[in-house]
Amino acid sequence: MNVVVVESPAKAKTINKYLGKDYTVLASYGHIRDLPAKDGSVKPDDDFSMAWEIDPKSSKHVKAIADAMKDADHLILATDPDREGEAISWHVLEALNQKNALKGKTVNRVTFNAITKPAVLAAMAAPRAIDMELVDAYLARRALDYLVGFTLSPVLWRKLPGSRSAGRVQSVALRIIVDREVEIEKFKAQEYWSVDATMTTPRNENFTARLSAFQGKKLKRLDIENQETAFAARDAVKNGKFTVSAVEAKPTKRNPPPPFTTSTLQQEAARKLGFNASRTMQTAQRLYEAGHITYMRTDGVSMDEGAIKELRTAIGGQFGNNYVPAEPRKYVSKIKNAQEAHEAIRPTDPTNTPQTLHLDGDQARLYDLVWKRAVASQMEAASLERTSVDFTEPTGKVELRATGQVILFDGFLKLYQEGRDDEEDEENRRLPQLKQGEAIAVQDVKADQHFTEPPPRYSEASLVKKLEELGIGRPSTYAAILEKLRERNYVKMDKNRFIPDDRGRLVIAFLENFFGKYVEYDFTADLEGQLDQVSAGELSWKKLMRDFWKDFNGAITDIGDLRITQVLDTLNEVLGSHIFPPREDGKDARLCPLCNVGQLSLRLGKYGAFVGCSNYNGEPPCKFTRPRRRRRRPSYSVRRPARWRWPQRSDPSEERPLRRVLRNTEPGRSG
Numbered sequence: 001m002n003v004v005v006v007e008s009p010a011k012a013k014t015i016n017k018y019l020g021k022d023y024t025v026l027a028s029y030g031h032i033r034d035l036p037a038k039d040g041s042v043k044p045d046d047d048f049s050m051a052w053e054i055d056p057k058s059s060k061h062v063k064a065i066a067d068a069m070k071d072a073d074h075l076i077l078a079t080d081p082d083r084e085g086e087a088i089s090w091h092v093l094e095a096l097n098q099k100n101a102l103k104g105k106t107v108n109r110v111t112f113n114a115i116t117k118p119a120v121l122a123a124m125a126a127p128r129a130i131d132m133e134l135v136d137a138y139l140a141r142r143a144l145d146y147l148v149g150f151t152l153s154p155v156l157w158r159k160l161p162g163s164r165s166a167g168r169v170q171s172v173a174l175r176i177i178v179d180r181e182v183e184i185e186k187f188k189a190q191e192y193w194s195v196d197a198t199m200t201t202p203r204n205e206n207f208t209a210r211l212s213a214f215q216g217k218k219l220k221r222l223d224i225e226n227q228e229t230a231f232a233a234r235d236a237v238k239n240g241k242f243t244v245s246a247v248e249a250k251p252t253k254r255n256p257p258p259p260f261t262t263s264t265l266q267q268e269a270a271r272k273l274g275f276n277a278s279r280t281m282q283t284a285q286r287l288y289e290a291g292h293i294t295y296m297r298t299d300g301v302s303m304d305e306g307a308i309k310e311l312r313t314a315i316g317g318q319f320g321n322n323y324v325p326a327e328p329r330k331y332v333s334k335i336k337n338a339q340e341a342h343e344a345i346r347p348t349d350p351t352n353t354p355q356t357l358h359l360d361g362d363q364a365r366l367y368d369l370v371w372k373r374a375v376a377s378q379m380e381a382a383s384l385e386r387t388s389v390d391f392t393e394p395t396g397k398v399e400l401r402a403t404g405q406v407i408l409f410d411g412f413l414k415l416y417q418e419g420r421d422d423e424e425d426e427e428n429r430r431l432p433q434l435k436q437g438e439a440i441a442v443q444d445v446k447a448d449q450h451f452t453e454p455p456p457r458y459s460e461a462s463l464v465k466k467l468e469e470l471g472i473g474r475p476s477t478y479a480a481i482l483e484k485l486r487e488r489n490y491v492k493m494d495k496n497r498f499i500p501d502d503r504g505r506l507v508i509a510f511l512e513n514f515f516g517k518y519v520e521y522d523f524t525a526d527l528e529g530q531l532d533q534v535s536a537g538e539l540s541w542k543k544l545m546r547d548f549w550k551d552f553n554g555a556i557t558d559i560g561d562l563r564i565t566q567v568l569d570t571l572n573e574v575l576g577s578h579i580f581p582p583r584e585d586g587k588d589a590r591l592c593p594l595c596n597v598g599q600l601s602l603r604l605g606k607y608g609a610f611v612g613c614s615n616y617n618g619e620p621p622c623k624f625t626r627p628r629r630r631r632r633r634p635s636y637s638v639r640r641p642a643r644w645r646w647p648q649r650s651d652p653s654e655e656r657p658l659r660r661v662l663r664n665t666e667p668g669r670s671g
Helices: 009-018 056-069 083-098 117-124 132-159 170-186 227-238 262-273 277-289 305-319 361-376 460-470 478-487 502-514 521-535 541-558 564-574
Strands: 002-006 023-027 074-077 106-109 191-200 206-214 242-254 382-392 398-409 439-451 491-494 497-500 600-605 608-613
Touching (some): 002 009, 056 083, 074 083, 083 106, 132 502, 170 460, 170 478, 170 502, 170 521, 191 398, 206 382, 227 398, 227 439, 262 361, 262 460, 262 478, 277 361, 277 478, 305 361, 478 491, 502 564, 502 608
Parallel strands (some): 002 074, 074 106
Antiparallel strands (some): 191 206, 191 439, 206 398, 242 382, 382 398, 491 497, 600 608
16 A cells, blocks of 8 residues: 655545555645744754644644554655655655654655646656755755744844834845835936827828927937927927838847746736736646646746647647747746746646636636646747838928837737736837828827826736846745735735835834845845755755854844834934925924924834824923824824833744843833
């Protein structure tokens, strides 16, 4: 008898259909062990030994596997083919060994990238041992996240009460969001004008052209800065007699995008389906476990050669041989720190079209996206002709230009077109046939006012893309990172865009000024690179931990004597323009509006930081307070804030209780 262990019951049910009566397939229900949420689960002084604990909910699943092994002689660990999957297999093996359930038994590890009968049977025929280098990389990542969270979070609670937690990757993702918000706040809009003319050919064909030169000067986008110039240009165009001075038609090709990785699937599902990252991954998990798509946690863009042949056959059958390129397309990832051990996400059987598979709801929509992207990635390029036409009038003072695009052969565009983040509203206009020297009449002219816009806030799609470009995090972590930022109330969502909450801005300001190295993009990406070295057997995970802990623990020690007043003074300076916006009466933004003597400053209270008067304990005392961020029409309070109390822990798996009481943090007292 053979016992096969996978993560989920759905996966177990599917695999059970492929294996005979000599196999019992059981589920571990994900990770069975974790580090206890308390001090000492990782011991730096004991060479980073780790105290694992079986989750109470997992005990019955471990027992079921151990009981099944009594009548079996072979354990097959068939968890997911990535670092986390390898770790789950290792945990199951360790837990069963502790129960003495494997004496005299054979243990093997198998992996498959798709839950199909051929893939599962091929994996069973090629067993191997657990890859301890992947396990070491998992141990290093888990130890890093634990030590950062359980060491840095209490520092935040002591020095910045009201904060929830900090994390190795979470805090860097938050910094990206905050940095973008600062860009937006500093942005100064610039006025500019455009002049567009509706033109008519002798054959009564209409099209639009834009002013490209005025008074003998070639114009850039922002060159017309005011109404006066715009109206003068408009009138000059109205009175002009234009002819076609140049026609340039430039043929070009557009290649299809590669098949999906985890991050590009999340991005495209957000753009086209409105799914957040968690919803995308949950739906993809169900499709994978049902055998419809390959493994959904990957940053590889290559595909199995057999799958490529099937896709090319499907393309020829459905669209015609002219849509099949002469040679199969090969893709290579350009993403920093990409691991390409696994295939891209693709349908396990390309002949299962979205119409024939008969899926429902989210699964139908996501499968449609995966199928179209994978098929399109092997289709012929689109052939386009980009045309630019220039129009001049006799004086040479005014020139117009019209641009257009004609699709000569649609290629992959017949099936799929990739979405874009924050795409400019540019029309791909179709131009009529125009000949050099031809006279063109002006039908109408408009001068429109515009203002430059700040960079857009991050959506889930664009933030995942940014994290991937920077080499921060891994495909399996993006959804959890974004969800954690929302749970901690560090960000809020507006029209599916991330806006940092004041609490999030305070945390990032604190970390940047007192732990700057640990929220630097390059440092975090380099650490990811070192973890990849561990998984490749090029670096010892213990050496990685020793090097990291030496510097990190030193930084924690250095900040131990930092007084809260020093923290608040720094935050007042760094966040001054945000917390103390200019007053309408023109007075100093930090002058107390109640007593007109004291200075406004950040203070600490029950719910974190607030703004109060420095004359709180003066003679006479000033009881002025307000929330951190002053609204357009603030409602000021002059009552004494409640005495500060310890914030409730929201997630005991990441935070620990403090052993010493924070003193002198009541509003109005020095820290």
